[in-house]
Amino acid sequence: MKALTLAEPGRVEYQDVADPEILDSTDVLLRVTHSAICGSDLHAYHGRIQGIEPGVPIGHEYVGIVDALGKDVHNVALGDRVTGSFFVACGHCWACRRGYFSQCAVVALFGFGRRLGGLAGTQAERVRVPHADTTLIKLPDNVPSETGLLVGDILSTAYFVVDRAQVRPGDSVCVVGAGPVGLLCVEMAFIFGAAEVFSVDLVASRLQQAEALGARPIIGGADAARQIRRMTQGRGADAVIEAVGSAEALKVAMQAARGFATVSAAGVYTESALPISMGRAFSQDLTIRAGMANVPAVFGAVMALLSQGRLHPEHIFSHQLPLADGAQGYHLFDQHQATKVVLTVGP
Ligand SMILES: [Zn+2]
Numbered sequence: 001m002k003a004l005t006l007a008e009p010g011r012v013e014y015q016d017v018a019d020p021e022i023l024d025s026t027d028v029l030l031r032v033t034h035s036a037i038c039g040s041d042l043h044a045y046h047g048r049i050q051g052i053e054p055g056v057p058i059g060h061e062y063v064g065i066v067d068a069l070g071k072d073v074h075n076v077a078l079g080d081r082v083t084g085s086f087f088v089a090c091g092h093c094w095a096c097r098r099g100y101f102s103q104c105a106v107v108a109l110f111g112f113g114r115r116l117g118g119l120a121g122t123q124a125e126r127v128r129v130p131h132a133d134t135t136l137i138k139l140p141d142n143v144p145s146e147t148g149l150l151v152g153d154i155l156s157t158a159y160f161v162v163d164r165a166q167v168r169p170g171d172s173v174c175v176v177g178a179g180p181v182g183l184l185c186v187e188m189a190f191i192f193g194a195a196e197v198f199s200v201d202l203v204a205s206r207l208q209q210a211e212a213l214g215a216r217p218i219i220g221g222a223d224a225a226r227q228i229r230r231m232t233q234g235r236g237a238d239a240v241i242e243a244v245g246s247a248e249a250l251k252v253a254m255q256a257a258r259g260f261a262t263v264s265a266a267g268v269y270t271e272s273a274l275p276i277s278m279g280r281a282f283s284q285d286l287t288i289r290a291g292m293a294n295v296p297a298v299f300g301a302v303m304a305l306l307s308q309g310r311l312h313p314e315h316i317f318s319h320q321l322p323l324a325d326g327a328q329g330y331h332l333f334d335q336h337q338a339t340k341v342v343l344t345v346g347p
C-alpha cells in the first residue's frame, strides 16, 4: 500500500510500505478514506520526537471504513465508517476502568514512533487499530468525513481543554493561539457558555478567522494581557486556554488570567522544562492544567454536537490534497500557508 513516511526531519515521502494485518482479536483494519496533518505532526516533522523510523507511516488523524476485524471486536462492524482517537487504550486496565484512557497501561500513539507506542500511522491507505472497541467511534450518516475526522483529535482536544478550564456560563474566556486547535477552542468556549472570548495571536489572518467566530481579536505580545484586563474591568479572563505549546504563550496565558482562574494548556510541550512563574500562580491563586486530551472519554459528546449541528468546524480547512501530495501539505502547513490540510486517500 501507499503511505506517507518521514525519511528524515523535513522530508516526507509518499512510498510503498507493507500492508498491515490483524494481529490481535481486538484489532480492526481500516481502509483509510481521509487523514489530516496536525500541529503535533510538525513536532515529528522537525525531528523533535525521537524514535520515528523511516519507512513507517506517520500521521494520527483518520476516517476509514472497517475492512477486517478480530473476533473480540463488538462496537463496530464490517463496512462501518468510523473515526477514532489518536491513541489507543485497552479499556480494561486500572486507568481505563476509571475513564483515564490517556493513562492506559498500554497506551500507544499512531505515527509517532517507537517511544510513543510504535503504532504505524494513519496517513496511509490502510491502518491497524488495536483495542478498537475503546479507540473507534462510528460516524453518524449526517456527519461528513472531513469534519468527523476532527473528532479523533483536535475537536476532542478543544472540548477537553475548555472543560478543564472550568468555563462557566457568562465567563470571559481568553484563548491564546488561533491555529486550528485555538479556533476550535473559541467555538467550544461559546458552547460551554462563554459570554465573550478573546483570541490572542500574532498572525492577522488567523485573528480574522477567530473574529469571524465571534471572538475579540487581540494582537499577541507584551501588551496582550494588559488589553484583556482593560476589557474585563481590570480583572483578567475568568478562564484561559493556552493553545500554542510555547513558554511565551503560557506566560501570556497566566498574565491574562484573573485571580482564582484556571489556565488550561492544550499545547504539546516537547521541552523537558519551561520557565513558569510559580510566584504569579501563588499570588493569583491560579490553577494550571496541562494534558493530552482524554479522547475516548469525550468523543461521544463531541460527535453529538457535530451531529446535532451545534459545531461547525469546517472553517478550519484551507486545503484538501490527495495523499500522494502529502509532502506539499506538510510544507504548506509548516509555512503557515495552510490552516488545516485534509488528505484524501484512495480512489
Ligand atoms: Zn492531531
Ligand SMILES: [Zn+2]
Pocket (backbone or CB within 6 Å): 089, 090, 091, 092, 093, 094, 095, 096, 097, 103, 104, 105, 106
Ligand atoms: Zn487501559
